[in-house]
Amino acid sequence: xxxxxxxxxxxxxxxTKEYKFSEALQELLDKSNxxxxxxxxxxxxxxxxxKEKIKLKFYNSVIGTWQICSFLSPDEILDSWYVTxxx
Numbered sequence: 661x662x663x664x665x666x667x668x669x670x671x672x673x674x675x676t677k678e679y680k681f682s683e684a685l686q687e688l689l690d691k692s693n694x695x696x697x698x699x700x701x702x703x704x705x706x707x708x709x710x711k712e713k714i715k716l717k718f719y720n721s722v723i724g725t726w727q728i729c730s731f732l733s734p735d736e737i738l739d740s741w742y743v744t745x746x747x
Contacts, residue, residue: 673697674744684741689714693747700739705729
């Protein structure tokens, strides 16, 4: 397992298997310590759970923090995704 900082700064995304967006999202929702990364854009996403609400967040490398994701582009959704265990 890699830590999150290694993945985000060192580009150590697990690229051994590609997933459809629906599969990657299901992994993200079902398991803890998972990050999904778009093959098309290289953007990484996590799920933030607070009480009964679930928010999808992406890592904004410009400001160096996670932001709530209000949308994903269709091109990104329809392309392949990577799932990486962090911890």
